[in-house]
Amino acid sequence: MQETLMKVALLMSGGIDSSYSAYLLQEAGHEVVGIYLKLHDNDLKHAQNIQNIEKVSQKLGIETHIFDAKELFKKHVYDYFVDSYQKGLTPNPCAFCNPFMKFGFALEKALELGCEKIATGHYARVKEGRIQEAKDQSKDQSYFLFGLKESVISRLIFPLGDRLKSEIKPEALEILPWLGTLESYKESQEICFVESDYIDILRRHFPVEQKGIVQDSSGRVVGEHKGYMQYTIGKRKGFTVKGAHDPHYVLSIDPKENRLIVGSKEELAKNVVYADPFALPEGFEHFEGEVKIRYRSLKVKAEVRLDESGRLVAHLKEKVYGVANGQALVLYAEDLVIGGGWILDSSLKS
Structure with a gap:
């Protein structure tokens, strides 16, 4: 036709x-x-x-x-x-x-x-x-x-x-x-208003180079960082951890205290993700399918529901790493997008 x-x-x-x-x-x-x-x-x-x-x-x-x-x-x-x-x-x-x-x-x-x-x-x-x-x-x-x-x-x-x-x-x-030519053509940048580094944008508004403390998950001060806005969940470079032999990853960011909490890769793992609903089908209550937690992440099987407070709660069938507050949790039924929301603090308990 x-x-x-x-x-x-x-x-x-x-x-x-x-x-x-x-x-x-x-x-x-x-x-x-x-x-x-x-x-x-x-x-x-x-x-x-x-x-x-x-x-x-x-x-x-x-x-x-x-x-x-x-x-x-x-x-x-x-x-x-x-x-x-x-x-x-x-x-x-x-x-x-x-x-x-x-x-x-x-x-x-x-x-x-x-x-x-x-x-x-x-x-x-x-x-x-x-x-x-x-x-x-x-x-x-x-x-x-x-x-x-x-x-x-x-x-x-x-x-x-x-x-x-x-x-x-x-x-x-x-x-x-x-x-252009096949040899010289470059892919367009992902964020249209960022020339090279998003930090350059933030510098126009904030003093982003403010050193702060790095703590482990038990609250012990273990090092120093360059300014919390320069980090995202899962980042493993750009901060110091005294006497560390194994890689440490950013587990959470405390903007009020300009503080990073870091830990092992296993501490970074999550199998429950919370999100603030942004786009969902009418009458949505429960969903079984797959989700993505970042653009480049693989889809993971999950069961998703709305809790009593109206949050999306995704129970993942396998662990994921680098769940960052502010990114999108997107729901898929095979290759179709069902909807999603903005990821909230993954340390919240249901």
């Missing part, structure tokens, strides 16, 4: 994935309208991206629109990112950005432009009204899309979801050669 042709808004970044998506959508017969969002304050990067987008638009003959969303982005994503680190959390700005910006603000603009659907270069798919993992497991981005509502998912198109990145690059660069 032939796909219904329609007017589709495509979020364009100036990179290979979204540019090639424009080509694929047009080849499928859709009327494509490009949208570029100015989210951060790096005007040089915006200029480079827009230059690439204009070249793609001219070659394919599509109209493009540029929207300044810096103020909204700062409110919903940037401030959340900065505040999270101040609180000792490890934020996930991409998962937070998607429901508010790319599939919130941008979707509204797409509908205003008369588009029926919105497309992106994400490696993901849509199946049965849910986000589905991409064919290319090494590039799958379904984890970052867990927060999208069903009403939004029904309007999504992911042209790259059934393709492998290794197959996309050669063809994309043949069609759009100015985007």
Whole structure:
């Protein structure tokens, strides 16, 4: 059955994935309208991206629109990112950005432009009204899309979801050669407003180099660290442990006292994870399937329920390591995203 042709808004970044998506959508017969969002304050990067987008638009003959969303982005994503680190959390700005910006603000603009659907270069798919993992497991981005509502998912198109990145690059660069060469092209950075190190962002707001104490799980002072915002749960470098012969890992972060608690890898292990619900199916109470605790982590079988206080409690069938407060706990039924929430202090008892 032939796909219904329609007017589709495509979020364009100036990179290979979204540019090639424009080509694929047009080849499928859709009327494509490009949208570029100015989210951060790096005007040089915006200029480079827009230059690439204009070249793609001219070659394919599509109209493009540029929207300044810096103020909204700062409110919903940037401030959340900065505040999270101040609180000792490890934020996930991409998962937070998607429901508010790319599939919130941008979707509204797409509908205003008369588009029926919105497309992106994400490696993901849509199946049965849910986000589905991409064919290319090494590039799958379904984890970052867990927060999208069903009403939004029904309007999504992911042209790259059934393709492998290794197959996309050669063809994309043949069609759009100015985007780079196979030898020199670099993957776009994961967090759009971080140039090299997230600490550079935090330095603009906080004195991040404030030394503090390192304690073991019994409360004994065993060393020193460089400033709590420079660490996440599971990190094993950048702090001292006097007389240590075995690796030590960050078990928890105390922002009020600028203190790290460290311990062995076995102390880092968790088989129960708590989360603040963010996106769940209507009437959700109980779920048996798999979960992810980080983007690059493997899925683990789990039983998940809501407790009396409204928290998500995931009982994992095997131990996981590096469960970081602030990251997303994402629920999967085989390759379909069911929903998820933001991870809370894993030391809490149910």
